[in-house]
Amino acid sequence: GVALPVPDKQVDSVCPYCGVGCQLTYNVKDDKILFVEGRDGPANHGRLCVKGRYGFDYAHHPQRLTKPLIRRADAPKVPHQTIDPDRVLDYFREASWEEALELAGSKLRGIRDTKGPNALVGFGSAKGSNEEAYLFQKLVRTGFRTNNVDHCTRLCHASSVSALLEGIGSGAVSNPVMDVTKAEVIIVIGANPTVNHPVAATWMKNAAKNGTKLIVMDPRKSDLTRLAYRHLQFKPDTDVAMLNALMHVIVHEGLVAKEFIEDRTTGYEDLKKNLVGYSPEEMAPICGIDAETLRETARLYATSKGSMILWGMGVSQHVHGTDNARCLIALSLMTGQIGRPGTGLHPLRGQNNVQGASDAGLIPMMFPDYQKVADPEARARFEKHWKLKPGTLDAQPGLTVVEVMHAIAAGKVHGMYIMGENPAMSDPDANHAREALAKLEHLVVQDIFLTETACLADVVLPASAFPEKTGTFTNTDRLVQLGRQAVNPPGDAKQDLWIIQEIARRVGLDWNYGHVSEVFDEMRHGMPSISGITWDRLERESAVTYPCTHEGDPGEPVVFIDDFPREGGRAQFVPADIIPAAERPDTEYPMVLITGRQLEHWHTGSMTRRATVLDAIEPDPVALVHPLDLERLGVKPGELLTIESRRGKVTLYGRADETSPRGAVFVPFCYYEAAINRVTNDAFDPVAKIPELKYCAIRITAGGTP
Numbered sequence: 180g181v182a183l184p185v186p187d188k189q190v191d192s193v194c195p196y197c198g199v200g201c202q203l204t205y206n207v208k209d210d211k212i213l214f215v216e217g218r219d220g221p222a223n224h225g226r227l228c229v230k231g232r233y234g235f236d237y238a239h240h241p242q243r244l245t246k247p248l249i250r251r252a253d254a255p256k257v258p259h260q261t262i263d264p265d266r267v268l269d270y271f272r273e274a275s276w277e278e279a280l281e282l283a284g285s286k287l288r289g290i291r292d293t294k295g296p297n298a299l300v301g302f303g304s305a306k307g308s309n310e311e312a313y314l315f316q317k318l319v320r321t322g323f324r325t326n327n328v329d330h331c332t333r334l335c336h337a338s339s340v341s342a343l344l345e346g347i348g349s350g351a352v353s354n355p356v357m358d359v360t361k362a363e364v365i366i367v368i369g370a371n372p373t374v375n376h377p378v379a380a381t382w383m384k385n386a387a388k389n390g391t392k393l394i395v396m397d398p399r400k401s402d403l404t405r406l407a408y409r410h411l412q413f414k415p416d417t418d419v420a421m422l423n424a425l426m427h428v429i430v431h432e433g434l435v436a437k438e439f440i441e442d443r444t445t446g447y448e449d450l451k452k453n454l455v456g457y458s459p460e461e462m463a464p465i466c467g468i469d470a471e472t473l474r475e476t477a478r479l480y481a482t483s484k485g486s487m488i489l490w491g492m493g494v495s496q497h498v499h500g501t502d503n504a505r506c507l508i509a510l511s512l513m514t515g516q517i518g519r520p521g522t523g524l525h526p527l528r529g530q531n532n533v534q535g536a537s538d539a540g541l542i543p544m545m546f547p548d549y550q551k552v553a554d555p556e557a558r559a560r561f562e563k564h565w566k567l568k569p570g571t572l573d574a575q576p577g578l579t580v581v582e583v584m585h586a587i588a589a590g591k592v593h594g595m596y597i598m599g600e601n602p603a604m605s606d607p608d609a610n611h612a613r614e615a616l617a618k619l620e621h622l623v624v625q626d627i628f629l630t631e632t633a634c635l636a637d638v639v640l641p642a643s644a645f646p647e648k649t650g651t652f653t654n655t656d657r658l659v660q661l662g663r664q665a666v667n668p669p670g671d672a673k674q675d676l677w678i679i680q681e682i683a684r685r686v687g688l689d690w691n692y693g694h695v696s697e698v699f700d701e702m703r704h705g706m707p708s709i710s711g712i713t714w715d716r717l718e719r720e721s722a723v724t725y726p727c728t729h730e731g732d733p734g735e736p737v738v739f740i741d742d743f744p745r746e747g748g749r750a751q752f753v754p755a756d757i758i759p760a761a762e763r764p765d766t767e768y769p770m771v772l773i774t775g776r777q778l779e780h781w782h783t784g785s786m787t788r789r790a791t792v793l794d795a796i797e798p799d800p801v802a803l804v805h806p807l808d809l810e811r812l813g814v815k816p817g818e819l820l821t822i823e824s825r826r827g828k829v830t831l832y833g834r835a836d837e838t839s840p841r842g843a844v845f846v847p848f849c850y851y852e853a854a855i856n857r858v859t860n861d862a863f864d865p866v867a868k869i870p871e872l873k874y875c876a877i878r879i880t881a882g883g884t885p
């Protein structure tokens with residue numbers, strides 16, 4: 180037989196994909212990853228899903244960027260798919276780091292000095308480490324001198340975080356995923372964990388098999404529904420109607436936790452009044468769930484010894500995303516199902532570091548640890564921490580992701596620095612986003628591949644892939660974990676921390692960070708929630724949960740046991756009413772589009788579509804359509820169809836799929852050849868500015884040209 184290569188080293192790290200935060204080991208030979216194994220981390224206990232196990236060889240892909248690139252003066256800013264990967268040098272020329280950094284830095288500095296700080300924007304990444312997120316936002320706030328800094332949290336849980344901060348004073352989860360094994364009832368709403376949080380889903384399945392009542396609430400069927408005690412397949416966009424009906428039952432049947440409400444909350448009477456018009460009988464025809472099922476579900480949730488709610492983008496990505504989350508919070512508060520093991524609220528984080536990047540201040544309205552930029556005391560604290568003159572930091576919250584694209588179109592933003600994000604693929608109404616990015620006077624993109632966004636850049640800076648760097652990453656459970664460098668970046672590609680620092684120097688900052696641990700140390704001293712976590716401890720233990728407020732603090736996996744981090748320690752009920760989706764189906768566009776992810780692919784596909792095994796399993800863009808809808812359209816499974824909205828159209832392959840209800844179509848957003856975000860709507864939730872990626876009106880026709 181053939182002798183398999185033997186690794187020459189093993190490096191303990193974490194998975195670069197989802198927020199579950201599985202710990203793994205890279206097996207390396209000759210600076211190449213041979214294979215990956217799961218190890219015994221708190222979130223995975225040795226388990227890995229297909230992405231974590233097989234999605235690693237993108238790091239060694241021949242299309243990796245290995246030299247800085249500068250756009251040729253005469254090269255048009257054309258969409259990605261028109262650039263042949265072998266003809267990149269028709270559009271860009273290779274440059275030295277010195278030349279590329281000097282050009283990037285001087286242009287950004289020039290825009291700041293002539294057009295004002297708010298003419299600049301930085302987008303960081305939820306794929307980068309906490310240290311990268313922290314330094315990036317510090318660069319934007321102190322070097323660009325604006326709060327115009329954001330990242331893809333805006334597209335995922337911004338609404339959940341707004342509602343949680345408002346209601347219970349903290350945007351993170353109250354209990355870890357593993358608490359599903361201690362709960363009697365689990366509600367999973369607007370989430371498809373077997374696809375998006377696969378290892379977390381295995382713990383939910385184990386719990387269901389051991390007798391926990393799993394209630395799945397979702398307009399689509401998922402793999403998890405096979406094990407569910409109940410699947411409430413409510414009509415898309417009717418979350419508030421259904422959740423208010425559940426609360427109506429709890430109030431009217433006297434199932435509320437009176438003492439908990441009296442001792443630990445405010446605003447209950449207003450909520451109760453608001454629920455009057457939401458009886459199960461009145462809501463049943465709206466949400467499509469019969470009154471008796473609503474009653475039974477409400478009773479189960481309210482009366483169990485421990486009920487836990489976990490949710491995903493199906494809740495958050497709506498113009499009423501904040502209201503949806505407010506209802507979930509109210510449900511847990513009125514029944515006292517929070518503050519104990521096996522209860523609580525868990526918005527399942529998507530990216531491996533979306534929790535940490537937000538914690539580190541990569542958002543336009545908050546400094547690290549959610550200290551508001553508008554608060555003079557918070558500004559004074561960070562001015563001292565960053566050794567700035569008093570009054571330097573801007574008090575005005577910055578622009579969010581979707582607002583930035585409109586501000587460019589309106590001629591208010593002229594320069595951008597994008598690190599590891601791909602808004603040309605991920606932003607709603609992507610045609611508009613691409614036009615905006617192409618219109619910028621100066622765009623600097625730092626990435627590992629020439630992404631759809633990098634194609635529109637003036638300067639492209641080649642960065643490191645996940646296994647090529649060391650840093651901390653915070654998972655969905657508030658677990659800060661250490662990712663360790665296993666291999667070196669290819670060619671002249673550099674560490675992201677180094678690149679951020681070089682840009683910072685060129686916009687006038689005098690930074691001299693050495694090891695990543697120096698950045699972590701500065702960060703933790705500005706963030707009370709992680710101030711007790713030391714680098715040494717991370718090296719020893721690999722993972723520490725926050726809040727961890729002093730050295731030696733074991734960390735708290737379950738929070739809100741005695742009080743909430745709000746005024747007087749009390750949580751706040753916030754009532755919600757029905758607000759319809761921004762764009763409803765009509766005769767011209769009669770169907771509904773739902774976007775999301777597939778098991779094998781990650782977000783905009785730049786990594787997983789270059790991972791051999793994952794790409795082999797799901798190589799082509801597909802739309803999941805109910806078989807009866809396909810038949811009506813005259814499309815056989817595997818044939819092409821065209822999806823069109825008022826904003827754009829794409830052509831892709833139809834797949835017969837009974838998990839979507841009739842009239843609704845599900846499309847993953849990872850395929851550049853059929854970028855579905857050219858079709859989606861950029862209407863957003865007024866509170867959290869999160870776009871309505873889970874609902875817009877479309878029509879489908881048979882055929883089309885891919």
Ligand code: SF4
Pocket residue numbers: 194195196197198199200201223226227228229230231232375376377378379
């Ligand atoms: Fe990675 Fe998430 Fe899969 Fe775990 S469940 S291996 S963190 S993608």
